[in-house]
Amino acid sequence: MPGTPNPPAIETRGLRRAFDSVDAVKNLTLTLRRGEFFGLVGPDGAGKSTAIRMLCGILKPTAGEGRILGLDLYHDAEAIKSRIGYLSQSFTLYGDLTISENIEFFADLHGVENYQRRRDELLAFTRLDPFPGRLAQALSGGMKKKLALACALIHTPELLFLDEPSTGVDPVSRGEFRTILKGLLDQGVTIVMTTPYLDEAERCDRVGMMHQGKLIRLDTPVAIKAELQGRMVAASGAPLGDIYKILKQRWPATALVRYGDRLHFFAGRGAEELAEATAWLNQKGVSGVRFTPIEPSLEDVFVALMSEPKVGAAL
Ligand SMILES: Nc1ncnc2c1ncn2[C@@H]1O[C@H](COP(=O)(O)OP(=O)(O)OP(=O)(O)O)[C@@H](O)[C@H]1O
Ligand SMILES: [Mg+2]
Structure with a gap:
């Protein structure tokens, strides 16, 4: 002013x-x-x-x-x-x-x-x-x-x-x-x-x-990361390469990020989307995959935002 x-x-x-x-x-x-x-x-x-x-x-x-x-x-x-x-x-x-x-x-x-x-x-x-x-x-x-x-x-x-x-x-x-x-x-x-x-x-x-x-x-x-709370998960329980390959058939690569020995998955729709991912993995012959909520990083938020066709729509 x-x-x-x-x-x-x-x-x-x-x-x-x-x-x-x-x-x-x-x-x-x-x-x-x-x-x-x-x-x-x-x-x-x-x-x-x-x-x-x-x-x-x-x-x-x-x-x-x-x-x-x-x-x-x-x-x-x-x-x-x-x-x-x-x-x-x-x-x-x-x-x-x-x-x-x-x-x-x-x-x-x-x-x-x-x-x-x-x-x-x-x-x-x-x-x-x-x-x-x-x-x-x-x-x-x-x-x-x-x-x-x-x-x-x-x-x-x-x-x-x-x-x-x-x-x-x-x-x-x-x-x-x-x-x-x-x-x-x-x-x-x-x-x-x-x-x-x-x-x-x-x-x-x-x-x-x-x-x-x-x-x-x-x-x-902190506030930006809080948007993803509970929806950013790490996958485990089966070879990560297999999980990645199968999930990628239905989810964009940007919703899935490999960090060394970890695979992060952004479930924008929360529990419902995780259930869909589990069902899809089962259908493709991979069972026992666990999704554990993780503390999202700013990079996770960025990747999740960029993964949306209409950016930000899922957040
Ligand atoms: N002088 C210019 N003439 C024409 N287009 C330009 C000019 N400067 C920038 N642009 C266009 O404007 C858009 C934004 O460019 P800008 O350089 O601001 O992006 P940026 O976020 O800084 O990218 P980077 O991370 O690559 O540095 C791009 O599409 C770029 O091609
Ligand atoms: Mg620049």
């Missing part, structure tokens, strides 16, 4: 972005409080990057309204850019510049004066301080991400957008990256992050699930 002393970090209503005939983002309505850690997940092409680019003021919406830190998305795009940080999915560093020079370049770009102290802080924060003189092109994937993050933070943004910061990063560097984000959250920075790793999204305060341009879920990980 205009004039509100401490407006939400993000407030949008009906934001839409079309590319020719494709509606990349449809009707995005979202309010994020200051200091929130928000995760945006969804399959390839769901519209996550497009949503983020609109919220950064980089891409003009086709319709709808939005305020970022109280600033209008249409009229104050430049002011928005000066107060947010953005790590794009395909960020570019200058390979022939050193770590230090890359940060300095972004300091210049944002008109940050006397940036030296902030640069040294960021180098220490991202643990890149032992080698400020190393060329960016000589860095590992994880180090490049950390440097790109340091560059995105040079102007001390209040709101940070991270588009798939951990894709292609090894598990150790992902852990380090998480620690860095935790430090930023402790400083009160609001973070919006997209990630293909659902276990990573579980750490967010709230998660938005996108599919074909629509936000189909928006809640805390």
Whole structure:
């Protein structure tokens, strides 16, 4: 709202972005409080990057309204850019510049004066301080991400957008990256992050699930998972390969997920559907299969949602 002393970090209503005939983002309505850690997940092409680019003021919406830190998305795009940080999915560093020079370049770009102290802080924060003189092109994937993050933070943004910061990063560097984000959250920075790793999204305060341009879920990980309570089961009692093969003849592969030595089955219609599955297995000569309710993970919910022809209909 205009004039509100401490407006939400993000407030949008009906934001839409079309590319020719494709509606990349449809009707995005979202309010994020200051200091929130928000995760945006969804399959390839769901519209996550497009949503983020609109919220950064980089891409003009086709319709709808939005305020970022109280600033209008249409009229104050430049002011928005000066107060947010953005790590794009395909960020570019200058390979022939050193770590230090890359940060300095972004300091210049944002008109940050006397940036030296902030640069040294960021180098220490991202643990890149032992080698400020190393060329960016000589860095590992994880180090490049950390440097790109340091560059995105040079102007001390209040709101940070991270588009798939951990894709292609090894598990150790992902852990380090998480620690860095935790430090930023402790400083009160609001973070919006997209990630293909659902276990990573579980750490967010709230998660938005996108599919074909629509936000189909928006809640805390606990609340999202609660939707599946009692309907996510693990199968046992017969060779899992046989159970999988037979159930797959009638249920879509996405309702069935193999995790190593476990087979998860999403019974959207609960007990009735489990009885049908048991009868079907019996009919095909496999008996004694037990279905035990399990604690669903965010990944289970995601898979279950995507398994529905009309997404979300069964939930
Ligand atoms: N500049 C563009 N011109 C035309 N179509 C585009 C453009 N940018 C995105 N799209 C289309 O919009 C849709 C959403 O793309 P977007 O990149 O936002 O998805 P995403 O969820 O970020 O996917 P990914 O997980 O692969 O990064 C896709 O159909 C994509 O092809
Ligand atoms: Mg993307």
